[in-house]
Amino acid sequence: MEDSLPEPMMMQSKVLHSYVPWSDELAGSVIKGKVTERGALLPILHGLSATFGYIDPRAIPLVAEALNLSEAEVFGVITFYKDFRSEPPGASVIRLCQAEACQSMGADRVAQHAKKRLGIGFGETTPDHAVTLEEVFCLGNCALSPAAMIDGRLVGRVDEERFDKLLGEIVTRFAGVTT
Numbered sequence: 679m680e681d682s683l684p685e686p687m688m689m690q691s692k693v694l695h696s697y698v699p700w701s702d703e704l705a706g707s708v709i710k711g712k713v714t715e716r717g718a719l720l721p722i723l724h725g726l727s728a729t730f731g732y733i734d735p736r737a738i739p740l741v742a743e744a745l746n747l748s749e750a751e752v753f754g755v756i757t758f759y760k761d762f763r764s765e766p767p768g769a770s771v772i773r774l775c776q777a778e779a780c781q782s783m784g785a786d787r788v789a790q791h792a793k794k795r796l797g798i799g800f801g802e803t804t805p806d807h808a809v810t811l812e813e814v815f816c817l818g819n820c821a822l823s824p825a826a827m828i829d830g831r832l833v834g835r836v837d838e839e840r841f842d843k844l845l846g847e848i849v850t851r852f853a854g855v856t857t
């Protein structure tokens with residue numbers, strides 16, 4: 679098995695997830711839609727994250743002003759929760775479950791394999807921005823451990839071989855949009 683990614687993945691630039699590029703206007707509308715919710719800070723941050731795939735630093739003053747908080751308070755919450763990325767994700771986002779049920783079925787082995795194949799650790803993105811690798815703790819798919827989520831799609835029984843197959847599918851999809 680090769681240690682580096684196949685060429686098509688290294689050359690791609692098209693995103694496979696459904697996040698949209700940052701926009702002040704859209705961020706403002708996400709904030710406005712949730713500002714009246716009880717304990718609005720977390721719903722707003724989750725909303726921004728679900729829309730853009732990360733929380734752009736430009737969101738901090740917008741959120742602070744909307745909630746009458748200091749920018750330091752908003753920044754503190756963003757950095758406290760591991761779920762919030764501060765940078766845009768790669769074109770494809772692979773999330774591997776590392777919770778107990780999946781661990782008992784070899785999730786750690788799969789994680790080590792994925793890190794080696796991609797050349798990155800959890801929370802990192804390949805230098806070409808093709809793939810972001812993340813750990814999650816229970817995807818609600820314990821019966822099919824080890825579980826993963828790839829660009830929002832839940833998959834089960836992910837051993838090293840299946841991981842490579844799934845990675846191959848990502849490469850094929852990239853090839854399909856770049857040819």
Ligand code: FES
Binds near residue numbers: 817823
């Ligand atoms: S522990 Fe992995 S899906 Fe529940």
